[in-house]
Amino acid sequence: MEKFLIVGLGNPGDEYDKTRHNTGFMVLDSFANDAGTSFADKRYGFVAETSVKGRKLFLLKPTTFMNLSGNAVRYWMNKENIPVEHLLVIVDDLSLPLGNLRLKGSGSNGGHNGLGNIQSVIGTQKYARLRVGIGNEFQRGMQVEWVLGKYNAEEMQTLAPSIKTAGEIIKSFALAGIDITMNQFNHKKQ
Template identity: 65%
Template sequence: MKYLIVGLGNIGPDYHETRHNVGFMVLDALAKASNVVFSDKRYGFVGEMSIKGRQLLLLKPSTFMNLSGNAVRYYMQKEKIPLENVLIIADDLALPFGTLRLKPKGSDAGHNGLKHIADTLGTQNYARLRFGIGSDFSRGRQVDYVLSPFDAEDWQTMPARLETAGEIVKSFCLAGINITMNQFNKK
């Protein structure tokens, strides 16, 4: 069985370790823990790993956030991965920092990457792991906030949250979305 695990973010040093790139950070942590190396390929940086007979294709799109759907569609078609085996990891302003929520479907909630994926795939019925980044910004400063680095307090708990996010990804592939939601969404 093949799975497509997509971490959303923006490429380039200006965006490295910003709140909007937490999807990339989850995949980087998962890859590091599994000795996976990313290769620069069409539409993104791709790494491959296997767990208990399941093949995971880790994708960090190089299309920039607002065009993420192009990379998702390309790898779903190229690798013949069904929609139910796709998991998108994205930042979420509506959740407190470090809160992790797995959902089988939903709206884009104003997230341009999720919006483009839904528009490109023609559905919002794809699994997503929402990583809370908080919403500590003044009115009209949302863009500045999501494109700014995490603060020192967030970095203290970041490794543990990234590790838990990796556990959620593995569980999604091994146990399925319902069992994984029951196990992790309560934490």
């Protein structure tokens, strides 16, 4: 059975719940809920397992804090013998409007510390990442407050359909691969 590691980036702890920086966690929580599975507290993260048409998916929410996410990713890739081609990282992105999704097969970390740490620890930037737009309506110098701020009800309404679409992207990534999934989803306007 082919295995995949789907990583949602965020920070552990109730104080970070529903913050923009925890959008990756929110996507995985929704996906796990829809799949009827739940997370268990394991080494380096909360982990849930599910399968999609004969493919086994390990869902990982690292508990290493955002800037050390690479340690959790490397551990679970090694433990389950998952190739980098089967790694998908879901991350918040300031440069995309709220709710917009962008899937890429590789690339720079775009200034995101979580992606930067993963790249440095696993030794490559050739891994799939799904960026979820969180917008950037903050005043100069207020970026940290923005990303660690909680979504309001109106923003959650905008984001909710994108979280469901992200679940479809996860399934497609496991079943059809990165190229077909990018072609299918990147042109869509959320």
